[in-house]
Amino acid sequence: MRSFFFTFPVYYEDTDAGGIVYHANYLRFAERARTQMLKELGFSNSYFLKSPSPVGFIVHDCALTFKRPARLEDVLTIETKVTKMTGTSLFFSQIVRRGDEELVDMTIRVCTVNERLRPTRLPEELAGFFKDEAV
Amino acid sequence: MRSFFFTFPVYYEDTDAGGIVYHANYLRFAERARTQMLKELGFSNSYFLKSPSPVGFIVHDCALTFKRPARLEDVLTIETKVTKMTGTSLFFSQIVRRGDEELVDMTIRVCTVNERLRPTRLPEELAGFFKDEAV
Amino acid sequence: MRSFFFTFPVYYEDTDAGGIVYHANYLRFAERARTQMLKELGFSNSYFLKSPSPVGFIVHDCALTFKRPARLEDVLTIETKVTKMTGTSLFFSQIVRRGDEELVDMTIRVCTVNERLRPTRLPEELAGFFKDEAV
Amino acid sequence: MRSFFFTFPVYYEDTDAGGIVYHANYLRFAERARTQMLKELGFSNSYFLKSPSPVGFIVHDCALTFKRPARLEDVLTIETKVTKMTGTSLFFSQIVRRGDEELVDMTIRVCTVNERLRPTRLPEELAGFFKDEAV
Numbered sequence: 001m002r003s004f005f006f007t008f009p010v011y012y013e014d015t016d017a018g019g020i021v022y023h024a025n026y027l028r029f030a031e032r033a034r035t036q037m038l039k040e041l042g043f044s045n046s047y048f049l050k051s052p053s054p055v056g057f058i059v060h061d062c063a064l065t066f067k068r069p070a071r072l073e074d075v076l077t078i079e080t081k082v083t084k085m086t087g088t089s090l091f092f093s094q095i096v097r098r099g100d101e102e103l104v105d106m107t108i109r110v111c112t113v114n115e116r117l118r119p120t121r122l123p124e125e126l127a128g129f130f131k132d133e134a135v
Numbered sequence: 136m137r138s139f140f141f142t143f144p145v146y147y148e149d150t151d152a153g154g155i156v157y158h159a160n161y162l163r164f165a166e167r168a169r170t171q172m173l174k175e176l177g178f179s180n181s182y183f184l185k186s187p188s189p190v191g192f193i194v195h196d197c198a199l200t201f202k203r204p205a206r207l208e209d210v211l212t213i214e215t216k217v218t219k220m221t222g223t224s225l226f227f228s229q230i231v232r233r234g235d236e237e238l239v240d241m242t243i244r245v246c247t248v249n250e251r252l253r254p255t256r257l258p259e260e261l262a263g264f265f266k267d268e269a270v
Numbered sequence: 271m272r273s274f275f276f277t278f279p280v281y282y283e284d285t286d287a288g289g290i291v292y293h294a295n296y297l298r299f300a301e302r303a304r305t306q307m308l309k310e311l312g313f314s315n316s317y318f319l320k321s322p323s324p325v326g327f328i329v330h331d332c333a334l335t336f337k338r339p340a341r342l343e344d345v346l347t348i349e350t351k352v353t354k355m356t357g358t359s360l361f362f363s364q365i366v367r368r369g370d371e372e373l374v375d376m377t378i379r380v381c382t383v384n385e386r387l388r389p390t391r392l393p394e395e396l397a398g399f400f401k402d403e404a405v
Numbered sequence: 406m407r408s409f410f411f412t413f414p415v416y417y418e419d420t421d422a423g424g425i426v427y428h429a430n431y432l433r434f435a436e437r438a439r440t441q442m443l444k445e446l447g448f449s450n451s452y453f454l455k456s457p458s459p460v461g462f463i464v465h466d467c468a469l470t471f472k473r474p475a476r477l478e479d480v481l482t483i484e485t486k487v488t489k490m491t492g493t494s495l496f497f498s499q500i501v502r503r504g505d506e507e508l509v510d511m512t513i514r515v516c517t518v519n520e521r522l523r524p525t526r527l528p529e530e531l532a533g534f535f536k537d538e539a540v
Binding site for chain 2: 281283298301302314316
Binding site: 017018020072 | 154
């Protein structure tokens, strides 16, 4: 599966009094990167939300390992890959790096849900894309 | 108009790499205090959102003056007062203190809007309350 | 090990356009609960940061499972337990509930670090406490 | 004074259960835009923080008017201008737009402070730049 890269600087809002990026914020960064990936594939959250059978994405579970801290004005890159697909879920590996240094390692499972937040099948367009691409 | 008081500690998430509370977070604190005020008056955002003519509250404008910084684990208190009422707006004065020290001074205008986010009249229950109370 | 309970309402700032609590915010809630636990044990982050050999706490890794969404003005409770202790780490189980419903299940490993963010031994006071308490 | 432009998309994290961007977040966006402006001028927060006489920037006061809401996946642009300079302060006008529509109007006063957060003179490099540019 090919990798998508998302690069961004660390702002004051992202840091805490320890002088480093507040841990919860990596989940925000990760979602920005997944959104950007969708965009590069030609999709958007809105596209799926506004379809005849609206579909949203919610994080079902995630695991994060914080290896090294990031600091104000560091430029970070997130590498995003889909590692597995089921009928209603996409499994992501997302790695945050500063240059070559690995800072945070994330595995995130995203589910597709309908308007009542019930699990629903991955939209055809996405499933088709990842079926071809995923190992 | 009587004052409402809301007290809370400063957590890591509220601070930035400067070692102080990140300025934007005072608007979050202020909204918690206004929500708590509503609750003490017997109301809630949900109550108004779920009424037959649903009403929401949005901040129309605000002005903040930052006089002294707050730090990790400071215990802060916000004094909230309605200073003026119009047909569609409530004007708040909200002052953040640490003990006797004034840290941040906020004036905030909140408007009532309908489901399409158009200005709509303040709900009777609230208007009635503040008419009696406001000077 | 005994449980600590932390209760709080969901504010607008915690929610997203999906109408539910934004997933990253549960890590913020979890830290508030751990801070409150420390406080009930007679400690604080500042107490350890200002000791002769300053010690800070950082999240080393975490895993979250989102079972049910929380919504605006839900009142949530987090049950926090230390499940394991090593020389430099505390392992937490933190469960978010709305009434009896389990919403989010978190396991979080917190490490103690010195001023250069290097792993350092858990402060005696804390280690002593959890040695007696932990199974 | 010339204008600087900063463009970014609205992510889930930026929105609230009302379906619109949470008002406090515009202050975060505004700081990103000012940081980007510094960068385009060849400076950074770190540059000034690490100078022999370290200087930081803090928001002293601000006023925001919310004219129209922004929504998920809107692409917003902030126009940032320095409108006035004193010995220790920069006054900014920052306007958030979606295409041609003006959404939020901000005036923000940023002060330069030393390590003890006391007001200190604007660094020469910056003052020189804005003296030439400002009207």
